[in-house]
Amino acid sequence: MCGMPQQPPVRSTPARSSRPDASMSLLTNVMDHSLDDGYAEAAARKRAAGAGGMPKTLRAKLGLAAGLVLAALVVTVGAAQARVAAPVVAKEREELIDRIGRETAAADELESAVDKLRDDVSARQREALKHSGGDDRTDLVGILSGATEVHGRGVRLVVNDAKEAAADGDSDPRGTSGFSDTGRVRDRDMQRVVNGLWESGAEAVSINGQRLTALSAIRAAGDAILVDNRPLVPPYTVLAVGDGEGLSTTFQNSADGLYLHALQENFGIRTSISVEEDVRLPAAPSVIVRTAQPITESAQQSTEKGTS
Structure with missing residues (x-):
């Protein structure tokens, strides 16, 4: 039986790639798309907006x-x-x-x-x-009350802050007054000075031209000293009418005079006292008479008996 000659089977061969670097597709993709797609899209929008902005x-x-x-x-x-x-x-x-x-x-x-x-x-x-x-006692009452001007022999006492007195110190060894500077003269210092002069025999006293009476008050407002609500500025000049030499000696030997000397020795407060032949004190700005009644003859006689 004759048949057709058998032909060998034909093998299918894969088609050749058109690019020689087809085997390196990943590297090729990286080289062709060096920018991320998001960056490229943003650049495209910017170009579309016109001239890149x-x-x-x-x-x-x-x-x-x-x-x-x-x-x-x-x-x-x-x-x-x-x-x-x-x-x-x-x-x-x-x-x-x-x-x-x-x-x-x-x-x-x-x-x-x-x-x-x-x-x-x-x-x-x-x-x-x-x-x-x-009579003459009327003038004496006017002098003692501060209602009239007075002049005569007396003393001049000057009290001043220490040279190194400052606005802010560290402590006050003189007490708990709330003030820090120990070199400043305080209201209580002037109170003791004035009271000491009265007790030593002064008939009239003034501070920096301010006449003192039985109703006068020496107070403090901050670092300032007030006399009858009027501020005074150092140095404080105290004038006192009385027996000049005797008044000066009696005051300096009194407890208040020794207190002033201790302030000078311990805190540097400056003081000086001198006897004056004629000191002049003005009348008090205002003397208020709260109660008054005429002295009858019987009352006057009883007063004279009581003082004799």
Whole structure:
């Protein structure tokens, strides 16, 4: 049986790749797409927006320039307003100074008028008392009460802060007064000085021209010393009318005189006392008479018997 000659089977061979680097597809993909797709998409949107937009550095420079222009504008406007307001402020200041000067002059005139009226009242009182049976004791009462001006022999005592006195010290070994500076004269120091002079025989006392009476008060307000609510400034000059040499010796040997000497030795407070042939003390600014009644003849006789 004749048949057709058998042909060998045909083997299928794979088609050849068109690229020689087909076996390196991963490296090829990295080389062809060096940027991430997200970056590429963002770049495409920026190009679509037009010319890639304005550079950041340029935008920063423009912003800085705009800020400087705005600041310069504000400064210029402020300077212009200040120049406009300066004449107004200067005028108001001059008007205030003039007003203060006028009011001060008016206050001085009123004070002078008060002094003249006080002297006139005192003179009329003395004249009336003479006509109504007054005697030398009337003048003595006026002197002791501070109602009349007085002068005569006496002492001058000056009390001043220590040279190294400062506004802020560390402690106060003299007590718990709330003050820290030990070199300053306190109100209680002046109280002891004045009381010591009274006890030593002073007939009239004043501090820095402020006449003291039985109703006077020496107090403190911060570091300032007040006499009848009037502030005093150191040095404190105390004038006392009395037996000059005897008053000075008696005071210095008294407990209050020794206290003042201890302040000088321990805390550097400066003091000096001298005998004066003629010291002048003004009358007290105001002497308030709370109660008064005429002295009858029987009361006067009983008073004389009691003092004899």
